[in-house]
Amino acid sequence: MKNRIISLFTLATMLISLSSCTLNVNGCSGGHKDRGNDGLCDRCNKSVVETVDFYVINDLHGKILDTANQPGLDELTTYLKMNGLSDENAIFLSAGDMWQGSSESNLTYGMMMTDWMNELGFAAMTLGNHEFDWGEEYIEACDGAAEFPFLAINVYDKDTNERVDYCQPSTVVDLGNIQIGIIGAVGDCYSSISADKVEKVYFKVGGELTELVMEESERLRREGADFIAYVLHDGYGRSSSSQDYVSPGKLSSYYDDELSSGYVDVVFEGHTHQSYVMYDNYEVYHLQAGSENRAISHVEFKVNYANGKSELTLAETVSNDIYSRYADDSIIDELSDKYADAIAEATRVLGQNRDFLSGYEVCDIVARLYLDAGLEEWGDAYDIVLGGGYLSARSPYNLYAGEVVYGDLHSILPFDNEIVLCSVSGYNLNRRFLNTDNGDYHVSLSEYGEGLGYVDYSSTYYVVVDSYTAQYAPNGLTVIAGLGPNIYARDLLAEYIENGGLE
Ligand SMILES: [Zn+2]
Ligand SMILES: [Zn+2]
16 A cells, blocks of 8 residues: 555656656747747747758659659669758658559559658658559558558548548657648649549548648647648649739639638649649648659748747748759669569560550550451440440550550559449430530440431440449440459450550
């Protein structure tokens, strides 16, 4: 009993000394004060300003390895490592869409990219819409491997109405004297994800998102955050080469500028693949740096931890032209070795392409290959009108003349959308496929389709599309059958090239 009293007494003494410790910030009893904002403590005259540098990547889209048309990450790695080593207050962040878009990244389902981010010590990554392309289980797997948190304050489970557990609303980076709060959110891009990959979740957007970010910011500030960065996978629709003012009206499609009135101190953006450095009504900066390793965002702030004020001292997008002058880092080769088996498919030679083909021309060919595959599989049982649907080529957007490897097709047609036979009303066939003004719809008509002449709006017709087009609700399609699992647009094109189709 006596022992217990003593230990309780000891505990109380410890608590008292602990609390006096927190009051005694860096030797200044009662904590630093800087009412005049001159950067020096009014009491102890020590500097109360720390410099913090953010290096932010958005929409890298899996571009890890060098290709003929695309720089890989070997030089950027060196650039980031040098800045991270020389500056202990450097923070690396990602604004999402990191994984989807190259063979090496897709064949490893984001793992190779996650390893690279671990190696560099990323502080956090906001989830982009394309992180959902393979389904939630792959986000969970990468989350298990990542040594940094995935952020998305607004991804909720439909059943429980709770935030999903593979991402968190925010994180805090402790830089000693200063604490940096980082809040992440995915923008209003739910409908750009194949519906079956996100059927269990929903994204809170608009006013609901604003409220979530405000609450989180208040919580972080209460807990001691001196500065708050908002990393949003959404952005402005235009690039700009000068540092421009942007009005609240122009931001309003994706950002509520009330957030700039004290809730967030800088906004890193993505998703629209534009490049800009701009400031809003409250002089809060918004940055985005293109896509696919063409540039990264860099800002520097002086943060006064005595009075919570911060001052931006540098805001720029750093172009690949600059960091590609750095030497190659060996990590990319090491990761290539680690994942050699998984990514071998990327370098498989398919054959020759005689003429340069634009992405548009590639999509036209794909529409025809959908039709041909559909006719072969279902042509006896169904009068198929057409093949195709929403098709959009990705970076490098073109198929160059010469030898083609599977990885080339993986970059242009990265999406794992299966090919399906669907029924459609005459009304939607006409409106969505035959007479659409959406230039991303490519169709190839069958003999039956060409001979159709007149579309009866109330009749049922049959089309061959991919699952993305099939699930896009406004198309009004009903899936009847699938060509099989793991056969995608690029696989039909690969087979076509192997058979000499482009020679
Ligand atoms: Zn993107
Ligand atoms: Zn995106």
